Amino acid sequence: MSSGFAPSASSDDAPRKINILTFNCWGLKFISKYRRERLLEIGRRLAQSEYPPEIVGLQECWTQEDYHNIRKETREILPYGKFYFSGIFGGGLAILSKWPIEESSMFPYPLNGRPSAFYRGDWYVGKGVASARIRIGQGSKDIVDVFCTHLHAPYEKEPHDSYLCHRTAQAWEIAKMMRASSEKGHLVIGLGDFNMLPLSFAHRLITSHAPVVDVWRSLHPDSSIGAAVDPVEMARGKPVPSGDFNILENGATCDGIFNTWRWSKSLQKQLGKENIVVEGSLPDPLGKRLDYIFVSDSQFGGSGTPCKWNVESTRVGMMERHPVLRCSLSDHFAVEATIVREAARSLESVEEEGASFLPIQKHMESIYSATPTSPTLPSAPALSPLQTPQRKPTIQGDIYDQILQMISTYRNRELFQRRARLGHFIASIFISIACFVGVWWSPYPFVSFILCFVSTLNFGAGIIDGLIGGLFVSSELRALKEFEWEVRNARRTTLGLGLDIEEDLASPSRTQWFS
Template sequence: MNNTESDIATKTPSPNTLLLHLPTSLRIISLNCWGLKYLSTHRSARLLEIGRQLSLASPTPTLVGLQECWTQADYLAIRSLTKSILPHGKFYFSGIFGSGLAILSKYPIEESSMYRYPLNGRPSAFFRGDWYVGKGVACARIRIGPGRGGVVEVFCTHLHAPYAEAGGEDSYACHRVAQAWEIARLMRWAGERGHGVVGLGDFNSEPGGLGWRVVVGGAGVRDVWRVWRPESKVERVAGKVGGGEVPNSGECLRVHGATCDSRFNTWRWSKGVRRELEKGKDQEVDPEVLDPRARRLDYVFFASPTGQRWEVEDAEVGMTMRHPTLRCSLSDHFSVETTLVRRETGQAESEPAKSTYLPIETYDEILAMIATYDIRERKQRRLRLTHFGVEIFIALSCFVAVWWSPHNFVAFLLMLLSTLGLSAGVLDGLMGGLFVGSEIRALKEFEHEVRNAREQALRCLGTNPQPV
């Protein structure tokens, strides 16, 4: 060995030496802040208190992911309160109104990016806003130590909301599953690079649901709550949880990790009860009362870096306190909080690699959903383009009718009808011809990816792939 090679060998640290410079634990918090500008009640006061609670939290958080933090002013207020413990942060811009996503970190953020979902709601549903905020994944590459194993890639997201009545069809389910597929792929790629993976956010999917299965199986990550509370119920069935008995309010928080629609959250209460609360008349919530509406929609997923083994030391539902003066809950969601600890193990005892192939029936379920949604969208495109054509005909007819109009008032009405009708028709034509066409093409890409993954899964199982 020459001198140069000797110097390199001497200077290159061993894996065990690198581990000495890594933190032994990570405290992670994910919270949907409900910070809609002009729409969320007491927005500024609540988010300011969220920042204060983060600064006082024990154990001290090292990674925080926020959703529905829409205004930069609210983000900066939280940053000013937490900068001593979380000196690094990123507010993510996207869409017309912003993504609402932010990541705070104790450790430096080396790189960040905002990945927008190809399937992301419809512009015609302006009263819902999902399409206009440009939903996607806030990505941050965070350096917690030296070497490849000292990188944690954090992915924060807020998937499309269901907007379905009880027992009704959720026409956005395909969008949400496509979004789950996208974030699962990003997390899987991070794991393949040998980095630690943390995925967090409001996934608008219950445990065991299709979106949840796509993320867990497709990314090779673990759901911290299922690891910490394996006895927790998987999903609600016909008003019950996991097909068993409805849990009480206390169990929903402690055991089942319900972060949304809890009886303890004042924003679930009726308007009358909330008005009484504003007058100082509080309501006691009995933890023994059954709570069939409580749901777990917020998650922290993780995977260990190559050569390491990180485990869940604890997990809990947090941010359940009230605002000190307003007496309301800090958000319409509670947070999910967890501590991951690094176990001192050798290379051979590091976390084993997990298969990222889904069960074949899951691929088939996704493909069936895509086929159903594709039919719906093609029908919508035909209807919108037909409406456009009809409005053009009506507008031309009104222009001709004006020539024989006996009175100016009648002519005015005909012009008004043609103008309003043609405007509506043009909007529908643009949506049908441009947006729905773009959506169908994105749907085709999604279908191709699912079919390709299904074929790969079949080959991995030693079976010849069959067309679906």
């Protein structure tokens, strides 16, 4: 039996254990309260952690000032770091490391929000994937590829979320990157605020399209798949969890009772006078997990004696409050994990382990298949949440079909948006001309002023809509077309049909894209 594994080629100085942390810092400039004080304290807490982190991914660290403050506090344990630049206001991403960063890149997402939704800001921050290649030893395979991201925020409940296609495309992109790195034989770590629930469509897409495991579910396979009030979680028939249970078992990182930024305004004001203690036994119906650490084995892409990374422990971190302000350090808590590397073994022992693992794998597959999902989404693929030596990332055909249907729906919306915005631009030209004609015939100065003012506002709005409809929407349609081609190609490959370029060119939907 062939292994399909990369050679170990790991040096003796490579670490046997790595502590990982991901944290959304909530560092929005001019918006987040006590931003400087909180982010400075975040740096101190990282440096004083009970489990000193060795690889850290930060999100919503928007300003270089905050980043440098964190770097000053953590320089002793995390001497290497990178702040990533993207978009108009910056992506808010940073990676810190105990080991040298050999290469670094920032990959913007092709689908990334809308400029017209300026009050949400997702498009303006240029969301994408911050990547860093970190060398942890002298061996040829002593490489960790770290990917840090912050997916598009949901503003409605699935499946009615108008940005569901954006988040799906972004999950596809980061999964593709992690898969490519794993095939090189590198250890892959994905970090971030993914703005998705466990076992949601995007979550299943990532763990199916890339050989990665959600570290929390690998140790807590029965943990919640949403807040207690969410339909998918209510369908499981579980009792409303306590605050302690949500932290210890469900890994709830946001909206829980322990986070002071989710309290009422009156309770937040009391924090300035006294330290309010929350009983962990109280029910916590809103707590959920949106933050993730994904880890792969470094086993794909060659043959030889493998080494394997296992998840030793995982926990919710950064729950401490600011010592003076008494508020939580962010509106999220962190996710921490410790992974350990097994000693190199022979191929025969690995094959024997794979055979002995099959009963456990079947048991975990039954857990996955029994977990309820949203009625509009396909059932979860029969994959084990644990990383087995033989596992290859695969996606079921119905998931591909679901993505293609999502693309089609969003494409039709964008075509309507383009026609409407370009129509508004053309109409604004005629309205402005009519206003100037009215100025010509107006007998009163104040009427002329009003007509000029209306003409200016109307034409300005028309130009903006014209630019969005003519430039942005066209760009997004082309990005959607590329996404559709990748999904169709992957679907055909999975079904063993191969790539048929002529069929792609002759597709009836091809002529509909830019009509």
